[in-house]
Amino acid sequence: MVKGFLLKSSNVLIEGKRKEASLFISNGIIEEILDGRVSSEQYKEFDFGENVIMPGLIDSHVHINEPGRTDWEGFDTACKAAAAGGITTMIDMPLNSTPVTTSIKAFDQKLKAASLHCHVNLGFWAGLIPQNKSHLDDLLSAGVFGTKIFLTHSGIDDFPNVTKNDILDVISILQNHNLPLLAHCELDEDHEGIKILDENPGSYDAYLKSRPKVWEDNAIKLMLEVLERSNIPVHIVHLSSANLLQELELKKKEYPQLSIETCPHYVCFDAEDIPDSATQYKCAPPIREKDNNDKLWSALKSGIIDFVVSDHSPAPPELKKIESGNFKEAWGGIASLQCGLPAFWTKASENGLSIEKCVQLMSSNVARFLSLDQRKGHIRKGYDADICVWNPEEEFTITLNNLHHKHKVCPYLGQKLKGKVKATFVNGKLVYHQDSFVSLHSGELLTRTNEYKK
Ligand SMILES: [Zn+2]
Known part of the structure; x- marks a missing residue:
């Protein structure tokens, strides 16, 4: 039985520093952070290599x-x-x-x-x-x-x-x-x-x-x-x-x-x-x-x-x-x-x-x-597993095909930019990976009231 995701890279951004680490994700949160690359059969593993894992x-x-x-x-x-x-x-x-x-x-x-x-x-x-x-x-x-x-x-x-x-x-x-x-x-x-x-x-x-x-x-x-x-x-x-x-x-x-x-x-x-x-x-x-x-x-x-x-x-x-x-x-x-x-x-x-x-x-x-910093905005144990994985060095061109907002009128169209998003996790679910949407409807409606309840 798979309990969640295990994300690893040599560039996990924790408390303002990048280091090799492994993140255990389940129940929507970052359950555990361990130094170095570890393995567990209970988790679906993603080794993101040198890519940056950040909030x-x-x-x-x-x-x-x-x-x-x-x-x-x-x-x-x-x-x-x-x-x-x-x-x-x-x-x-x-x-x-x-x-x-x-x-x-x-x-x-x-x-x-x-x-x-x-x-x-x-x-x-x-x-x-x-x-x-x-x-x-x-x-x-x-x-x-x-x-x-x-x-x-x-x-x-x-x-x-x-x-x-x-x-x-x-x-x-x-x-x-x-x-x-x-x-x-x-x-x-x-x-x-x-x-x-x-x-x-x-x-x-x-x-x-x-x-x-x-x-x-x-x-x-x-x-x-x-x-x-x-x-x-x-x-x-x-x-x-x-x-x-x-x-x-x-x-x-x-x-x-x-x-x-x-x-x-x-x-x-x-x-x-x-x-x-x-x-x-x-x-x-x-x-x-x-x-x-x-x-x-x-x-x-x-x-x-x-x-x-x-x-x-x-x-x-x-x-x-x-x-x-x-x-x-x-x-x-x-x-x-x-x-x-x-x-x-x-x-x-x-x-x-x-x-x-x-x-x-x-x-x-x-x-x-937004007063969300007790749950979001950092890679920390117990925080929401809202995560962006990207390659800061990879260059790509903004084209009509890779833009997902409704109208493609955009001043960056045709520009070659640096920094490609590889994967996005929302509340512990893999939403976007390798240029495709993996699972949708993973977000939460946030109100100030339920922020304080959590
Ligand atoms: Zn505005």
Whole structure:
């Protein structure tokens, strides 16, 4: 009778160091870790050679869009793309599904849709809009991981942005729950850039000028004010402007609950290299100049930026305006869920980051942010057996055939990247192995409530 899996390699990442070890996996958890390569007839053995065995990636910023906009992306395809990319846990954004996750009823619909295609672990963010303040307390009690807000138009009309006063109206509710408040930081105002984009809708430079750093910087300043007044955990999503890094560093010393993420595309691409009409690169805030992005790399190294997540936000090719290349009209969101590890690692290794640092940035630190670090984000005895096995040296090309998310519009298409995922285990089950899906429906719906129960 086989009790579970026995995974071995000479590069198992345990407590920040790689070493030869064997992991015994059964009942969904890492039951035992032994030094060196051992054998047991009671377990199905996988000797992964020199490949790295590490905790599965945790992506806290994914737009899965189901129910309602499943033609953009759905749980089935997103979970498969995640597993193929070594991601074992995702937290879904409250938009762009229909309904948006701004009421208990909508949250129930989310859970129902997710439960049908739960191939990796899935949790959820709630949204705060001016119209749902009376639902917020219930939503935060129902098991979401926190609240997402926009400070500028979100891209869809059913998720309007809030103002500073809207946030202050619900501050006591946010304080009571003490869950992260995630802010899309752009505060728009009329300026020359918008006119430039109207005149040159195919120009990336015009698009970049239409969403300047000052929008982002002003919004971050507003969120720092909210932090100072309330002491709630404020989280800056997808940092793109490097202007306020020093201020953020100081503020984090004073307020350890302040956290910051960025995404692979903000540090893997530079504005100078983005061709005109290449709307697959359109996201908001925009990908900025090399000079700015070099500072983001320094902030990743020093820890000012806490972690790296995808902000996977796909749309059908018609909405991405791939044919016309019109940056003004194209959907602002990058589809790249599966590419995160190889894309980030390829550039990170050139920038002097170690594998160990990348694992912190893409798994352990995200687990801590989500308060999941008592079970996830590390290879430890008793932890959930959410595991990614990959070869950091192996190069491969991103093609239409090896992408699993719904629409293949992706800025990494055709790129040769380093770091190939070999196998993904979710809750102790082998989900993805040798470019194929082995078993599906192995994920768990995560709520803050059941996290605390375990
Ligand atoms: Zn997003």
